[in-house]
Amino acid sequence: MPDEQQRPAGRPRDPDVSERLIAAALEEYARTGWASFTMQGVARRAGVGKSALYRRWATKEQLLIASVESVALPLATTTDSGNLRDDLTEVATRNLRHFLDPTGWATLRITVDFTAAPTMLGPFQERITAASRASITTVFTRAINRGEIAFDVPVLPLAQALVGSILVHVLSMPLDERDDARQNTAAHVEPLVDVIMRAATPHPSP
Structure with a gap:
């Protein structure tokens, strides 16, 4: 077998091409x-x-799996700030x-399309759901271990309520307010977090 260095020099690979293709795949799926x-x-x-x-x-299924995982992994990770609210x-x-x-809408569209083609889109939808659920479940588990909330707090409904409220907030947001939401995220998420905190944490007796 010829040595790797003896192969004729070809066109150098673009180090960013995979990232460009993944971003393009998500944008294309969101559109089509x-x-x-x-x-x-x-x-x-x-x-x-x-x-x-x-x-x-080799296939669009493989491409979509890689693309979904590129956005699912960041959603699944979280750092320990030391308290539930943060x-x-x-x-x-x-x-x-x-x-x-824009790429985030691809994950939403996959979830919607899943209702029409559950067998075909199941692997993609499962990755999205698992990623979103993992981060919030981890957050509540840490809070239980710290004694901030009771062990029987309904974690899954609270996780669904938080992600769902964020989605509805974005869906109902006028286009001219989205730049502000990107720049001032705290003002947009704090009221939603307050609702979850009131549901998750014990209230003092009157």
């Missing part, structure tokens, strides 16, 4: 949905040849920025 999502459309949106795309992912604020801020980003 599963039925019209194609490798050709992704390559065109990214401004690269189809060969560059197929060298990395932890929830961090998670809420990350979700708000996710839904304000």
